[in-house]
Amino acid sequence: MKPKKPSSKRAQPDHLNEPHCAHEGECDYEQPSRRQWLRAALACASLAPILSGIAGCRGYQYGHLVKPGAKDLVGSHEAGSEVFHPLVDESVAKLLTRQEEQCSIAPDGSPQKKTICFVCVENKMSEDIGDFKDQLYEQIDSKILESDVFRPVSRRMVEAALQETRLRPDSLMIPDNMRLFTAVLERQGAPIDYLLYAKLTSGTTQRNSSKQRDYLLTLELTNVHSGVYSKESAEIRKGYHKSAMGSFWNYSR
Amino acid sequence: MRSRLLVSLISISLSLLSGAGCSTHAKRISLSRSLFYEGQLDACRDRLEKLHKSHRQDRDVANLDLAVVDLLEGRCKEAETRLKEVRDRFDHLEQESISEKTISMWTDDTVRSYAGEDYEKILIRVYLALASLMQDGVDAESYTLQIQDKHDAVMQRIWGASIDNTKPPGDLNTKKFRGLPIGFYLRGMLREQTHVDYDDALRSYTQVAELLPDCEPIRWDVARATQGVHSQPGCGALYIFTLVGRGPHKVESVEQPTSDALLIADRIISALGPYKLPPTIAPIKVPKVVAPNLDIDSVNVAVNGQPIGSTVSIADIDQLAVDTSEAARTQLIARAVARRVLKKATVAAVKQQTSQNSLTSLGFDAAGVAWEALENADTRCWGLLPGKIQVLRVEIPAGSHTISLAPEHLGRISHRTNTHQVSMTSGKNSYILAWFPDTLAQPRILSSGH
Numbered sequence: 229m230k231p232k233k234p235s236s237k238r239a240q241p242d243h244l245n246e247p248h249c250a251h252e253g254e255c256d257y258e259q260p261s262r263r264q265w266l267r268a269a270l271a272c273a274s275l276a277p278i279l280s281g282i283a284g285c286r287g288y289q290y291g292h293l294v295k296p297g298a299k300d301l302v303g304s305h306e307a308g309s310e311v312f313h314p315l316v317d318e319s320v321a322k323l324l325t326r327q328e329e330q331c332s333i334a335p336d337g338s339p340q341k342k343t344i345c346f347v348c349v350e351n352k353m354s355e356d357i358g359d360f361k362d363q364l365y366e367q368i369d370s371k372i373l374e375s376d377v378f379r380p381v382s383r384r385m386v387e388a389a390l391q392e393t394r395l396r397p398d399s400l401m402i403p404d405n406m407r408l409f410t411a412v413l414e415r416q417g418a419p420i421d422y423l424l425y426a427k428l429t430s431g432t433t434q435r436n437s438s439k440q441r442d443y444l445l446t447l448e449l450t451n452v453h454s455g456v457y458s459k460e461s462a463e464i465r466k467g468y469h470k471s472a473m474g475s476f477w478n479y480s481r
Numbered sequence: 482m483r484s485r486l487l488v489s490l491i492s493i494s495l496s497l498l499s500g501a502g503c504s505t506h507a508k509r510i511s512l513s514r515s516l517f518y519e520g521q522l523d524a525c526r527d528r529l530e531k532l533h534k535s536h537r538q539d540r541d542v543a544n545l546d547l548a549v550v551d552l553l554e555g556r557c558k559e560a561e562t563r564l565k566e567v568r569d570r571f572d573h574l575e576q577e578s579i580s581e582k583t584i585s586m587w588t589d590d591t592v593r594s595y596a597g598e599d600y601e602k603i604l605i606r607v608y609l610a611l612a613s614l615m616q617d618g619v620d621a622e623s624y625t626l627q628i629q630d631k632h633d634a635v636m637q638r639i640w641g642a643s644i645d646n647t648k649p650p651g652d653l654n655t656k657k658f659r660g661l662p663i664g665f666y667l668r669g670m671l672r673e674q675t676h677v678d679y680d681d682a683l684r685s686y687t688q689v690a691e692l693l694p695d696c697e698p699i700r701w702d703v704a705r706a707t708q709g710v711h712s713q714p715g716c717g718a719l720y721i722f723t724l725v726g727r728g729p730h731k732v733e734s735v736e737q738p739t740s741d742a743l744l745i746a747d748r749i750i751s752a753l754g755p756y757k758l759p760p761t762i763a764p765i766k767v768p769k770v771v772a773p774n775l776d777i778d779s780v781n782v783a784v785n786g787q788p789i790g791s792t793v794s795i796a797d798i799d800q801l802a803v804d805t806s807e808a809a810r811t812q813l814i815a816r817a818v819a820r821r822v823l824k825k826a827t828v829a830a831v832k833q834q835t836s837q838n839s840l841t842s843l844g845f846d847a848a849g850v851a852w853e854a855l856e857n858a859d860t861r862c863w864g865l866l867p868g869k870i871q872v873l874r875v876e877i878p879a880g881s882h883t884i885s886l887a888p889e890h891l892g893r894i895s896h897r898t899n900t901h902q903v904s905m906t907s908g909k910n911s912y913i914l915a916w917f918p919d920t921l922a923q924p925r926i927l928s929s930g931h
Contacts, residue, residue, distance in 0.1 A: 286576040348677045356684060359626055390676040391908040394710045397677055 304468070306355045307430075307443055311464050312364060315445040318462035319426075320371045323447050326460060327377045341379040344372065344422040344449075345386055345413065348397045353430035353443070368426055368447070381418045389413050397425075401450070410452055423450045437470040438478050505591070506539055507732050507860035513546065517865055518727060520923045526550045541567050541595055542861045545605070549865040552612055553916050553925045561612040561620075568605045571597040586820050589766075590813075590859035599635045600801045601863045603661050606631055607796070607870070610667050611722065614912045615929055622671050628664030636660060639808075659804075662692040662699075663796040663870055669702065670720060670874075673711050674910045682706040689795065698793050698874065712876050717905040719875045721782055721884070721913045723792045726775035726868030729802035731860040734769035736814060765817040766858040770806035772799035775868045776920050781894045782873050783885040791889055792871035799868045817856075824853055867916070879907040886926065888917050901926045 294300075300309040331339045349364045351357050357364075365383065372378045389412040390397065399405050400423060413420055425448045433440045446461040467475055509532055516525035526547060533543040544563045551560035574596035581593045597605075610624035669685030672678040683706035690699045705711075712718050779791040828849035835841050882905060887898045897920075905911050912929040 286573060286578050289573070350680055351684075352680070356629070358629065359623075361678065361681065387675065387677060391711075392714075394676075394712070394714050394908070396679055396710055398679070 307353075307357070307441070307466065308360075311443050311466060312357075312360055312445075313367075315443060315462045315464055316364060316367045316371070319445045319447050319460050320368055322460040322462065323449065324371075324375045324377055326458065327449075331377055339376050341377065342421045343381065343419060344378040344424050345381045345418075345420040346372065346383070346424045346426075347386060347400065349426040349428065350398075351428050353428050354432060354441075355430065357428065364426065364428075372424075378422075381413060381420060385413065385416055385418055389416065406452060420452060423452055424448070425450075435478065438467060438474050440465060440467050442466075505733050505857050505860045506536075506542065506862075507730065509536065509539065510542075510546070510730075510864050514730070514864055517546075517550065518918050518922055522550050522554055526554075538591060538595065539861060541570055541597070542863060545601070545863040546865045548608065548612075552608065552615070552914075553927070555615075555927055557612045557615045557927075561609060561616075564605050564609045564612065567597075568602075568609070571602055571605070585816075586823050589820070589856040590816070591857050591861075593859070595859070595861045598802070598805055598862065599639070600661065600798065600805055603628060603631050603635065603664060604796075604798070604863070604866065607661070607663050607667070611914060615914055615927055618671075618929070621667070625664060625668040625671060628661075629668065632660060632664055660692050661796050661801065662689040665689045665692075666699075666702075666795050666872065669706065670910065673706060674718070676711055676908065679706050693795070696793055696795075702874070712908060715907050716876050716878050717907055717909050717911055719784075719877055719882075719884070719903060719905060719911050719913065721780070721792060721873045721875065721886070721915065723780045723871045723873075723886070724867035724869075724914070724916045725777050725780065725792075725794075725871055725888075726799070727773045727918055728864075728866030728868050729770050729772045729799050729862070730864045731768040731806075731858075731862045732771050733766050733858040733860055736765040736767050736817070765814065765821065766856055767810070767813050767817060768806075768858040768860045768862075770802045770862075772803055772868065775799075777888040777890055777917050779871060779889045780873075780915065780917055781887045781889045782875065783887075783898075784875060784877055785883050786885070789875050790873055792873040794869045794871045796870035797868075798866050798870065802862075802866075820856070821853060824849060828852075867918070877905055879905045881905075884913060886913075886915055886917075886924070888920050888924075890920065895920055899924050899926060901928060903928050 300313065302308070302310045327342070328339070331342075334340045346365070346369050349361055349368070351361060369380060369383060372380050389409060393405075393408050393412055395405050395409055400409055406423075410420055427446045427448065429444045429446070431442045431444075433442075442463060442465045444461055444463045446459055448457060448459050450457040467478060469475060469478065471477075513525050513528040513532070516522075516528060529543050529547050529550065532539055533547065536543070544567050548560040548563035548567070551557070551563065574594050578594070585593045606624050606628040610621050610628065613619065613621040613624055665685045665688040669682040669689065672681035672685065683703065686699060686702045686706050690696070690703055693699055779793065781791050782789045828845055832842055832845050835845075882903055883900055884903050885898045885900045888895045899915075901913065901915075903911055903913060914927045916925045918924075
């Protein structure tokens with residue numbers, strides 16, 4: 229016959245709940261009783277809302293103006309200002325320098341401006357550039373407008389011509405399409421000498437959890453009369469890592 | 482000492498009980514929903530406005546429902562304002578509040594500020610885009626970018642994938658949120674209209690095609706963005722968006738007390754003291770998403786009496802709501818169990834502080850049961866969403882045209898045809914937004930610029 233276990237649910241006298249030692253002086257601290265533990269737990273639970281009210285409030289959102297010349301934020305997952313702005317600066321500068329060298333001089337001695345139609349920015353990268361696309365167009369267009377080499381056609385006129393002709397920007401190199409497109413612009417009072425395309429491409433190199441992505445912005449300029457074209461490009465390489473030490477680990481050896 | 486503690490505990494419990502409330506959002510909103518689906522939008526708005534004023538915790542969801550009513554009544558500007566307000570508030574509430582979390586452990590989840598479900602956060606931006614398109618469309622493109630941002634953030638949080646991984650996860654049988662194609666569709670639609678950014682349009686349509694691999698019209702969109710043009714000379718594109726069926730809403734469901742979760746809770750309490758646990762008769766209440774059956778499959782479209790085709794779904798809201806709810810269910814139950822443990826621990830502690838009087842002990846058991854039974858499930862949700870959002874793209878010549886819309890179910894087109902005049906511009910998009918809650922209700926049709 230098995231010995232009967234004492235019921236754990238039986239009410240126990242108070243002294244059984246108190247901490248005790250087998251010998252006097254053996255314990256140098258007092259063991260907390262179950263009652264004390266519960267009391268402490270309850271007190272903590274009651275105070276928690278007050279304490280957390282101080283420590284765990286939802287914050288507000290703040291904004292600040294980035295000073296001119298201050299460094300751009302470096303995107304952790306995708307390219308951002310830190311990539312696109314230098315790409316635009318470098319590629320447009322190269323294009324304008326090259327074209328200035330080839331620029332013909334008017335009888336009055338001033339450089340003869342070439343009429344240029346900046347068609348579009350094409351994104352062939354593996355990343356979606358979202359709202360950067362229109363900004364890139366405007367940045368390039370503004371820089372060209374400021375130059376002494378080109379006289380750009382308004383973007384609105386370009387879009388209107390594409391809408392009227394129902395031509396795709398990538399189909400303008402077909403001779404018939406180009407003739408139709410230039411004829412429409414000419415009718416609008418904007419005859420053109422050059423078509424300009426900006427193209428963003430990327431190349432990715434993967435190494436375990438790190439990757440390097442090379443961003444390339446190419447400006448392609450085509451003479452609509454002769455078909456001769458020239459290209460200028462700028463490149464930026466960027467590394468993405470899962471740890472803060474990733475850049476050191478992958479590029480310092 | 483004991484009596485003081487007892488009095489303080491009882492007073493805390495009573496104050497928390499009063500905070501827990503006695504009715505759920507589902508009950509408060511039921512009449513408004515009925516009025517909405519009966520087509521009594523004015524009465525529905527009155528009810529919702531009262532709810533908006535009287536229940537602080539329901540304010541955001543009431544605002545969302547009011548935005549739907551405003552939009553369908555043609556007050557697109559007001560709808561946009563409401564939606565923007567809730568969008569910003571939900572963004573703010575994405576930060577956890579420990580104080581709210583702690584208080585909810587003593588009461589229930591209804592005391593927490595409602596931060597919105599993932600699909601609701603994306604749909605707010607979708608509705609913002611639609612509201613903008615119904616006006617001048619100035620902000621529509623910004624809203625489509627916001628849809629993508631929010632979509633990426635949700636996908637990254639759920640899947641832990643890098644946000645440049647735009648492809649949806651491969652396992653199609655998973656219950657995890659896989660994404661809403663409508664955001665990408667709207668982006669593609671707007672980029673195509675520029676006649677320049679076909680590469681953007683193609684990227685967006687490709688993402689839609691990956692989420693809806695069996696949808697044939699999307700393949701046409703992909704083909705058009707790859708090689709075609711927006712529309713033929715002299716024609717424009719008409720997009721007919723339909724809000725079909727009654728959408729998902731949350732109801733209070735009772736989790737069986739014999740569940741493993743409750744057993745664990747009881748064991749934890751038993752381990753704390755030699756006392757008998759209060760009988761577990763109060764079940765755990767958790768919200769459950771229900772999606773009513775749709776009696777409309779699609780909407781048949783005719784232009785000037787000539788049948789053109791039927792709308793196709795680009796946002797299965799019912800399915801997404803059920804899936805995301807199922808995915809979050811374990812966490813929800815775990816929280817409910819933790820709350821039950823805390824309440825039981827409180828009752829046990831109070832009992833231990835008092836005498837061994839069995840009558841007092843019984844009284845505390847009863848109070849504990851009542852405390853647990855007063856819990857309510859958090860049934861707050863955007864309650865006036867449709868079951869599906871569908872679309873049909875039609876290319877028609879510039880000028881004025883009569884568009885006829887008729888609900889379709891099991892291949893049968895309803896004889897109740899609704900006509901609407903639309904004005905088309907060459908090379909541009911025009912939009913129609915139609916609401917078909919069921920085959921019996923009178924639909925509402927809006928067109929852009931009106």
